[in-house]
Amino acid sequence: xxxxxxxxxxxxxxxxxxxxxxxxxxxxxxxxxxxxxxxxxxxxxxxxxxxxxxxxxxxxxxxxxxxxxxxxxxxxxxxxxxxxxxxxxxxxxxxxxxxxxxxxxxxxxxxxxxxxxxxxxxxxxxxxxxxxxxxxxxxxxxxxxxxxxxxxxxxxxxxxxxxxxxxxxxxxxxxxxxxxxxxxxxxxxxxxxxxxxxxxxxxxxxxxxxxxxxxxxxxxxxxxxxxxxxxxxxxxxxxxxxxxxxxxxxxxxxxxxxxxxxxxxxxxxxxxxxxxxxxxxxxxxxxxxxxxxxxxxxxxxxxxxxxxxxxxxxxxxxxxxxxxxxxxxxxxxxxxxxxxxxxxxxxxxxxxxxxxxxxxxxxxxxxxxxxxxxxxxxxxxxxxxxxxxxxxxxx
Amino acid sequence: xxxxxxxxxxxxxxxxxxxxxxxxxxxxxxxxxxxxxxxxxxxxxxxxxxxxxxxxxxxxxxxxxxxxxxxxxxxxxxxxxxxxxxxxxxxxxxxxxxxxxxxxxxxxxxxxxxxxxxxxxxxxxxxxxxxxxxxxxxxxxxxxxxxxxxxxxxxxxxxxxxxxxxxxxxxxxxxxxxxxxxxxxxxxxxxxxxxxxxxxxxxxxxxxxxxxxxxxxxxxxxxxxxxxxxxxxxxxxxxxxxxxxxxxxxxxxxxxxxxxxxxxxxxxxx
Numbered sequence: 192x193x194x195x196x197x198x199x200x201x202x203x204x205x206x207x208x209x210x211x212x213x214x215x216x217x218x219x220x221x222x223x224x225x226x227x228x229x230x231x232x233x234x235x236x237x238x239x240x241x242x243x244x245x246x247x248x249x250x251x252x253x254x255x256x257x258x259x260x261x262x263x264x265x266x267x268x269x270x271x272x273x274x275x276x277x278x279x280x281x282x283x284x285x286x287x288x289x290x291x292x293x294x295x296x297x298x299x300x301x302x303x304x305x306x307x308x309x310x311x312x313x314x315x316x317x318x319x320x321x322x323x324x325x326x327x328x329x330x331x332x333x334x335x336x337x338x339x340x341x342x343x344x345x346x347x348x349x350x351x352x353x354x355x356x357x358x359x360x361x362x363x364x365x366x367x368x369x370x371x372x373x374x375x376x377x378x379x380x381x382x383x384x385x386x387x388x389x390x391x392x393x394x395x396x397x398x399x400x401x402x403x404x405x406x407x408x409x410x411x412x413x414x415x416x417x418x419x420x421x422x423x424x425x426x427x428x429x430x431x432x433x434x435x436x437x438x439x440x441x442x443x444x445x446x447x448x449x450x451x452x453x454x455x456x457x458x459x460x461x462x463x464x465x466x467x468x469x470x471x472x473x474x475x476x477x478x479x480x481x482x483x484x485x486x487x488x489x490x491x492x493x494x495x496x497x498x499x500x501x502x503x504x505x506x507x508x509x510x511x512x513x514x515x516x517x518x519x520x521x522x523x524x525x526x527x528x529x530x531x532x533x534x535x536x537x538x539x540x541x542x543x544x545x546x547x548x549x550x551x552x553x554x555x556x557x558x559x560x561x562x563x564x565x566x567x568x569x570x571x572x573x574x575x576x577x578x579x580x581x582x583x584x585x586x
Numbered sequence: 587x588x589x590x591x592x593x594x595x596x597x598x599x600x601x602x603x604x605x606x607x608x609x610x611x612x613x614x615x616x617x618x619x620x621x622x623x624x625x626x627x628x629x630x631x632x633x634x635x636x637x638x639x640x641x642x643x644x645x646x647x648x649x650x651x652x653x654x655x656x657x658x659x660x661x662x663x664x665x666x667x668x669x670x671x672x673x674x675x676x677x678x679x680x681x682x683x684x685x686x687x688x689x690x691x692x693x694x695x696x697x698x699x700x701x702x703x704x705x706x707x708x709x710x711x712x713x714x715x716x717x718x719x720x721x722x723x724x725x726x727x728x729x730x731x732x733x734x735x736x737x738x739x740x741x742x743x744x745x746x747x748x749x750x751x752x753x754x755x756x757x758x759x760x761x762x763x764x765x766x767x768x769x770x771x772x773x774x775x776x777x778x779x780x781x782x783x784x785x786x787x788x789x790x791x792x793x794x795x796x797x798x799x800x801x802x803x804x805x806x807x808x809x810x811x812x813x814x815x816x817x818x819x820x821x822x823x824x825x826x827x828x829x830x831x832x833x834x835x836x837x838x839x840x841x842x843x844x845x846x847x848x849x850x851x852x853x854x855x856x
């Protein structure tokens with residue numbers, strides 16, 4: 192690598208790493224924020240949809256039949272038998288989230304059930320009414336518990352066969368690896384692309400449009416450095432810094448997703464299912480993608496008159512990248528046609544999709560990385576032209 | 587009235603710079619057209635400008651605002667390209683060999699800034715690397731220039747925290763990292779307090795004494811009278827007069843001479 196490129200890179204690193212606040216906000220903060228935010232979301236989801244383990248449900252019944260008297264002795268139920276007159280008052284209490292559940296059985300429920308034959312019946316089956324409040328977590332849970340209990344009782348009256356009755360047995364044969372693969376391959380490409388883009392937008396406009404705005408780039412341009420060396424030095428150093436920001440966000444996500452998903456699924460997510468090779472391939476794709484993103488944002492920044500203008504121009508690009516990122520959520524995994532991996536950004540998203548679903552194709556990975564590097568070199572040449580253009584740089 | 591230079595004069599011994607027929611036009615935006623009160627879509631900033639500067643002299647470009655002084659110096663410093671014409675600095679053409687020119691000149695203007703995050707010490711080393719100056723030579727030159735301008739005590743202070751005067755001194759020092767023989771200085775004393783302005787003019791005379799060539803642009807008559815050997819008066823992008831300060835001021839003061847020429851040119855233009 193040319194000495195001049197190294198000189199520019201060293202200067203960019205000195206500028207970035209010499210500013211502790213910038214290092215904190217660009218590299219450490221994104222990963223930390225994502226980790227804290229996702230972990231918080233996980234625990235909030237858990238709190239929202241599950242009540243305390245030792246909660247005792249306040250259930251009111253009218254005409255509780257003998258056949259279901261077991262409910263009275265259920266350890267997590269405080270059951271109160273009520274008269275038919277108090278029904279309206281109880282409904283209001285449930286609406287006001289003051290009590291949890293009201294179950295109304297017909298009078299002589301057991302006799303009516305015994306006399307009812309669904310094949311010959313002329314009248315409707317005996318109806319049980321359960322009043323609850325779905326917004327009130329404990330009420331919703333009490334409803335699920337009682338209706339499940341009633342369904343089991345109904346099934347036991349005319350039991351011909353059971354489906355998956357053995358609670359001890361594992362019937363869903365999806366492994367932790369499969370579940371992680373499915374979820375990560377859907378979500379991570381989009382998240383990663385947006386993290387990488389955000390990291391690059393945080394640094395590139397400041398380094399190029401900012402230097403232009405402050406008049407410091409002209410000071411460089413009157414030295415004998417070649418414009419191509421300046422462009423490459425900028426792109427390579429900014430990519431390395433952008434990579435740090437992107438990797439920080441990536442680590443934050445990988446560590447936080449199992450925590451977040453713990454709230455809504457029965458565990459089943461573990462970032463450790465990926466091998467070192469998977470992570471290495473991910474790093475390669477990320478690196479080549481960062482180069483490409485920095486290349487594009489550098490050109491926009493070179494054209495822009497100010498950091499603010501560069502940021503404004505980057506916004507539509509960010510939306511495009513996000514939309515491309517979403518493509519990993521649809522379709523049946525990563526496409527296999529190699530020519531599709533010539534398309535910038537789409538190639539990165541689909542490669543990541545393939546890696547996270549354990550179906551990465553080495554040829555497509557090589558095409559993606561190779562193309563991204565070539566596109567970056569083209570961007571560097573364009574940036575060099577911009578540095579050489581008096582119309583863009585000084586007027 | 588225009589006193590351009592011919593090829594013979596260009597080849598005259600000791601010519602460090604020869605500018606020949608430099609032209610530059612700019613497209614005017616609608617907003618600029620309104621400001622300039624014109625319907626013309628182009629403005630000629632520099633119009634076939636020719637002059638030479640010789641070793642060990644200070645050449646002054648004198649003219650009112652908007653005359654084309656800064657555009658001329660920017661072309662000489664290779665920041666912008668002339669539409670026509672060329673200039674050769676120490677054997678390097680600004681068109682054919684801009685990098686050669688950049689390695690031979692120092693260009694100073696208030697528009698070129700130093701990154702405020704860095705210290706004078708860091709910037710000196712950084713620009714020395716860009717100019718391929720060997721570390722030993724760099725350190726010796728740094729020590730000498732820092733001592734000469736009193737920068738040594740502030741070598742480790744970020745430029746952002748320096749006074750305006752000290753910033754100007756640091757800019758001077760940094761522009762000399764590669765020991766250039768030609769110094770191009772746009773409005774050298776503009777915006778400076780009297781003490782820093784004195785430091786700058788003293789330094790320019792010192793550089794002249796070392797045999798270097800200095801080109802300054804200004805609209806301040808006293809500065810020209812104080813430091814210049816030869817003067818080119820630019821009016822509306824054209825070289826109205828190019829002569830030694832001595833012969834220009836033989837009969838009357840520079841200011842009176844300037845307004846005499848300006849009056850004649852204005853008459854020509856109207």
